[in-house]
Amino acid sequence: MAVAGGKVAWVAADWGTTQLRLWLMAPDGRVLDERRAGCGMATMQPDGYEPALLGLLADVLPAEGALTVVCCGMAGSRQGWAEAPYAAVPCPPPSSDRATRVATADKRLRVCLLPGIRQDDPPDVMRGEETQIAGVLAAFPGFDGIVCLPGTHTKWAHVSAGEVVSFRTFMTGELFALLRDGSVLRHAVQGHGWDDAAFDAAVSDALSRPAAIAAELFAIRAAALLRDLRPEAARARLSGLLIGIELAAARPYWLGQEVRIVGEAGIAGAYRQALAAQGVAAPILPADEMTRAGLLAAYANLGETAE
Amino acid sequence: MAVAGGKVAWVAADWGTTQLRLWLMAPDGRVLDERRAGCGMATMQPDGYEPALLGLLADVLPAEGALTVVCCGMAGSRQGWAEAPYAAVPCPPPSSDRATRVATADKRLRVCLLPGIRQDDPPDVMRGEETQIAGVLAAFPGFDGIVCLPGTHTKWAHVSAGEVVSFRTFMTGELFALLRDGSVLRHAVQGHGWDDAAFDAAVSDALSRPAAIAAELFAIRAAALLRDLRPEAARARLSGLLIGIELAAARPYWLGQEVRIVGEAGIAGAYRQALAAQGVAAPILPADEMTRAGLLAAYANLGETAE
Numbered sequence: 127m128a129v130a131g132g133k134v135a136w137v138a139a140d141w142g143t144t145q146l147r148l149w150l151m152a153p154d155g156r157v158l159d160e161r162r163a164g165c166g167m168a169t170m171q172p173d174g175y176e177p178a179l180l181g182l183l184a185d186v187l188p189a190e191g192a193l194t195v196v197c198c199g200m201a202g203s204r205q206g207w208a209e210a211p212y213a214a215v216p217c218p219p220p221s222s223d224r225a226t227r228v229a230t231a232d233k234r235l236r237v238c239l240l241p242g243i244r245q246d247d248p249p250d251v252m253r254g255e256e257t258q259i260a261g262v263l264a265a266f267p268g269f270d271g272i273v274c275l276p277g278t279h280t281k282w283a284h285v286s287a288g289e290v291v292s293f294r295t296f297m298t299g300e301l302f303a304l305l306r307d308g309s310v311l312r313h314a315v316q317g318h319g320w321d322d323a324a325f326d327a328a329v330s331d332a333l334s335r336p337a338a339i340a341a342e343l344f345a346i347r348a349a350a351l352l353r354d355l356r357p358e359a360a361r362a363r364l365s366g367l368l369i370g371i372e373l374a375a376a377r378p379y380w381l382g383q384e385v386r387i388v389g390e391a392g393i394a395g396a397y398r399q400a401l402a403a404q405g406v407a408a409p410i411l412p413a414d415e416m417t418r419a420g421l422l423a424a425y426a427n428l429g430e431t432a433e
Numbered sequence: 434m435a436v437a438g439g440k441v442a443w444v445a446a447d448w449g450t451t452q453l454r455l456w457l458m459a460p461d462g463r464v465l466d467e468r469r470a471g472c473g474m475a476t477m478q479p480d481g482y483e484p485a486l487l488g489l490l491a492d493v494l495p496a497e498g499a500l501t502v503v504c505c506g507m508a509g510s511r512q513g514w515a516e517a518p519y520a521a522v523p524c525p526p527p528s529s530d531r532a533t534r535v536a537t538a539d540k541r542l543r544v545c546l547l548p549g550i551r552q553d554d555p556p557d558v559m560r561g562e563e564t565q566i567a568g569v570l571a572a573f574p575g576f577d578g579i580v581c582l583p584g585t586h587t588k589w590a591h592v593s594a595g596e597v598v599s600f601r602t603f604m605t606g607e608l609f610a611l612l613r614d615g616s617v618l619r620h621a622v623q624g625h626g627w628d629d630a631a632f633d634a635a636v637s638d639a640l641s642r643p644a645a646i647a648a649e650l651f652a653i654r655a656a657a658l659l660r661d662l663r664p665e666a667a668r669a670r671l672s673g674l675l676i677g678i679e680l681a682a683a684r685p686y687w688l689g690q691e692v693r694i695v696g697e698a699g700i701a702g703a704y705r706q707a708l709a710a711q712g713v714a715a716p717i718l719p720a721d722e723m724t725r726a727g728l729l730a731a732y733a734n735l736g737e738t739a740e
Contacts, residue, residue, distance in 0.1 A: 244655075244659060245655075246659065248648075248652050248655075249652050249655035249656040249658075249659045249660060250651070250652060250655045251654075251655050251658055251659065279617070279651055294648050295648060295651040295652075295655070296647040296648050296651060297616070297617070297647045297648075297650045297651045298647050300616055300617060301647060301650075304611040304612070304615055304616060305611070308611055308615060309604070309607055309611060310586070310604070310607060335682070336643055336644035336646075337643035337644070337678050337681035337682040338682040339643075339646065339678065339682075340603040340604045340605050340608060340675070340678060340679050340682070341555075341601050341602060341603050341604075341679075341682055341683075343604045343608075344557070344586060344602040344603060344604045345555050345556050345557060345602075347558075348551075348552075348555075348556035348557045348558050348602070349556040351556075351558055352551060352553065352556045352558065353556060368647070371644050371646065371647060372647050372648075374644035375642070375644040375645040375646075375647070375648055376648075
């Protein structure tokens with residue numbers, strides 16, 4: 127039940143649509159080891175979750191008693207391991223007292239799945255991001271403002287008095303990937319470079335004329351044909367247009383508000399840059415740190431409520 | 434050189450990205466036969482075009498002389514059979530006097546590729562639709578107004594005094610297909626039914642708040658999860674949102690204008706319905722008839738200029 131760095135007290139798990147990330151945690155909150163696998167919810171049957179976990183944790187399972195795994199993300203969805211029903215806004219990010227305990231065949235595991243959050247009007251859901259918001263609240267007790275969580279489905283959440291008051295999801299990241307990889311734009315945007323000025327101009331264009339998005343997208347292809355638009359400028363423009371229309375619609379979330387961005391460096395940096403151009407200084411909090419902080423808060427609460 | 438219905442005088446060809454359509458034409462303009470193949474520009478090398486054409490026309494090639502094939506579409510692009518360089522707006526739809534003659538190894542073919550049209554600011558291109566616009570002008574001499582050509586890349590063209598004055602392309606059809614088939618919405622929209630009321634509401638929502646598109650798209654999934662939104666309503670809403678933001682941006686093209694829609698029944702009907710809700714009565718002209726009419730005009734012009 128120990129690894130090189132010390133005794134494994136519990137396991138923090140982020141089990142999403144495409145991958146599983148595990149952090150082996152010391153009693154004092156240090157990360158002893160990190161493990162990843164590609165066994166996301168999208169490719170799993172319910173009876174596949176326990177073997178996947180046992181395989182990754184074989185060397186740290188206890189000789190007696192059970193190893194606690196606190197898990198957020200899509201594993202708790204109806205199509206996942208077991209359903210952890212949504213909490214409804216306004217609510218605090220759901221902790222372990224609202225979690226679903228999974229019955230495992232191997233009694234050396236004690237798994238608890240954290241619920242997501244739902245909003246009925248406008249209809250919206252999150253699973254995983256609520257735990258990052260719990261992490262923000264653990265790191266900054268009393269935080270009152272907006273948490274922006276960029277990703278495949280970017281979330282903007284209004285947090286006040288320890289609760290998620292409302293939120294809205296934008297398909298920006300998924301649109302970017304679909305257009306980059308599968309559309310007529312794929313030749314124009316291929317490669318890996320980046321053009322900051324093209325990104326800034328696109329954010330501004332989309333904010334001032336958001337409806338034109340479908341025409342502005344095709345114009346990227348036309349500009350590649352007619353003006354030899356460089357791929358790094360085309361790719362940055364594609365990103366800027368999509369983030370720009372998102373900012374246009376999310377304006378009530380960021381205008382005059384305290385904003386924190388929770389995300390990975392690349393995409394979080396793009397949002398910070400776009401917000402900075404609107405006069406909003408939004409610090410970035412690393413996504414995996416916030417996930418672990420949220421899972422730790424749930425683990426601590428589990429100890430209080432169940433033992 | 435004849436088929437069941439009579440002598441083949443020439444061949445009208447629409448050679449696009451994904452397929453080739455041929456119409457065997459009688460001297461009096463009747464269609465004697467129609468032939469299709471899946472050999473679109475996207476899957477062809479330059480040396481594959483002539484064999485493909487010979488294969489489809491083997492039974493009607495003349496014993497002496499050459500069979501004229503007038504061709505519009507992507508076969509005339511830089512990545513196609515041979516480049517037919519764009520004409521620049523403002524210009525009449527390019528006819529055979531601006532076409533590219535292809536040198537064929539088999540002298541029983543005489544192939545002419547019609548050019549597309551370019552616009553430098555905002556950058557935009559069309560290839561194939563200009564021939565449909567030529568067909569509209571042939572069918573309605575002196576037409577002055579807007580031609581809307583719905584499809585993968587929907588075009589809105591301002592036509593006046595026999596010329597295309599300006600145009601704008603929207604990636605609406607491609608966005609619809611990407612989201613329907615490849616996104617998180619694919620489960621919510623699967624099947625084939627349709628809900629007119631959901632379409633109308635979505636057009637209206639998108640017109641009044643176009644920037645919210647990326648959030649409204651995700652809300653389709655959330656409504657399927659939380660409200661059991663039916664697939665036919667989800668699919669109609671997806672279409673309505675995308676057509677709605679297009680109409681919001683294309684407003685200068687349709688507000689107070691004479692509009693003709695050139696398209697296939699399903700998609701053209703959706704645009705007609707969306708425009709009707711804005712008070713614009715736009716008749717539909719069948720796409721393939723307009724293509725043939727445009728190719729016939731080019732063929733007639735070819736006779737005048739080259740023989």
